[in-house]
Amino acid sequence: xxxxxxxxKLGPTWGPLxxxxxxxxxIIRHVKKGDKDGWSVLTNASVLLVVFGCTVALGGWYYYRYxxxxxxxxxxxxxxxxxxxxxxxxxxxQRQAAYARAIHETLQGEPKLSxxxxxxxxxxxxxxxxxxxxxxxxxxxxxxxxxxxxxxxTVEGV
Numbered sequence: 323x324x325x326x327x328x329x330x331k332l333g334p335t336w337g338p339l340x341x342x343x344x345x346x347x348x349i350i351r352h353v354k355k356g357d358k359d360g361w362s363v364l365t366n367a368s369v370l371l372v373v374f375g376c377t378v379a380l381g382g383w384y385y386y387r388y389x390x391x392x393x394x395x396x397x398x399x400x401x402x403x404x405x406x407x408x409x410x411x412x413x414x415x416q417r418q419a420a421y422a423r424a425i426h427e428t429l430q431g432e433p434k435l436s437x438x439x440x441x442x443x444x445x446x447x448x449x450x451x452x453x454x455x456x457x458x459x460x461x462x463x464x465x466x467x468x469x470x471x472x473x474x475x476t477v478e479g480v
Contacts, residue, residue, distance in 0.1 A: 338380055339380060349372045353368060392446030393445070393462065395442075397466055397469075399467075401439070401467075402439040402469045403468035404425060404440065405462065405468045406443050407459060407473045410450070415443065418443055419443070425441050444462065444471075456473075
């Protein structure tokens, strides 16, 4: 049986799945001890309840990861939302933050615009392929009600 440390090293993608499989196997072993017929374990209420609970919990966790993890909060109605994606190869999101600062400074010159325009950083990396990147940026922009999704790229070191 794997240790908790080895499960945690699997990360948020595979760790919960392994924990669910371990829970199901533990309940099956527990029920199977008092049962002569191995196939009736699969129809046992406690096994079905654990399998159903693990399925719902895993489904919820993976949906949360897909839909919300790495995304800022949604923009409100009446706001002009500007999302700035990560710059490829940018360590520490320094260039991404520089884009946001430059936009903030530009908006400060227009008081009415600075009240409604909001800039947020996108922590979730976009795919490397430009077409898939464009589709992912559009999808995330729709989810967050953003008016603009900026996908900065480095051109000749700039």
